[in-house]
Amino acid sequence: MGIALAIVGVVALAVIALVVTAGRRATTGRLSRETLRRDLDAGGSAVPVTVGGGESVEAVGEEARARADEARRALDSGSSVPARTGARTPATYEPVDEEQLGVTRRQFLNRGILASMGLGVGAFGVASLAFLWPPTSKGGFGGKITVGSTSDANDAIAKGVPFYNAGAKTYITPYPKADVAKAKKVAAYTAPIIAGMEAGYVALYQRCVHLGCRVPWCQSSQWFECPCHGSKYNRVGEKKAGPAPRGLDRFVFEISGGNIVVDTGNLVLGPPIGTDTTGQSPEGPLCV
Secondary structure (H helix, E strand, C coil), X not given: CHHHHXXXXXXXXXHHHHHHHHHHHHHCCCCCHXXXXXXXXXXXXXXXXXXXXXXXXXXXXXXXXXXXXXXXHHHHCCCCCCCCCCCCCXXXXXXXXXXHHCCCHXXXXXXXXXXXXXXXXXXXXXXXXXXXXXXXXXCCECEEEEEEXXXXXXXXXXXXXXXXXXXXXXXXXXXXHHHHHHHCCCCCCCHHHHHHHHCCEEEEECECCCCCCECCEECCCCEEECCCCCCEECCCCCEEECCCCECCCEXXXXXXXXXXXXXXXXXXXXXXXXXXXXXXXXXXXXXX
């Protein structure tokens, strides 16, 4: 995400630089509005304007007119006037050889800006496709994950804690086989979930169904208790208290060769409020 934001920032800076340089080129060779106003005021008003040495424009104009009158009088009296040295031939335009000229500064800047913009847009497009493209590998979260063996799960359960796998984001907790008949009466418990209960386990998603916080295990109460807003769930993920709208969501799993394989791509919504198939009450002080 940070890379995408950086790319967007580079593209925005390039666009701003291009607009600024274009605006400067558009105003090159034009007189400013202030210069035009000063020229108009100087030519159409009698405001005295001083020049170097403190002389006013009117004084300089009188001196110029006096020199012009002297020149006319000298011309009328027949005195010689310096003649022009000779006619000058107009300079001819000779185009510059492009190979000798090479790449101008303007061409270099324009090409650099366009190349930067193209590179930024291309990188952003590739990053967007990589972000939106669905994962092809099924070995991580979203596919089937072998979380461990049944013996590993039983060892953890014997210590009073659920068996947790970070890669699958899943708690493996025991389900009393004597309560499976009650679970079959709950419509939210689908056939694959019932099959897992008959095997003696439930695979609970670690995410709280209220606002998505990770729900830790409370050793003293033997419940799952969310520290964010106080939602509480019993050992099998059925909602007991707090603002959660249902019980913990759960995954379908299977036992293959003594290993528990959780299908993290097959999520089943938790049971509705009021579901209590095991009748487990808090077994000690609450953590939250």
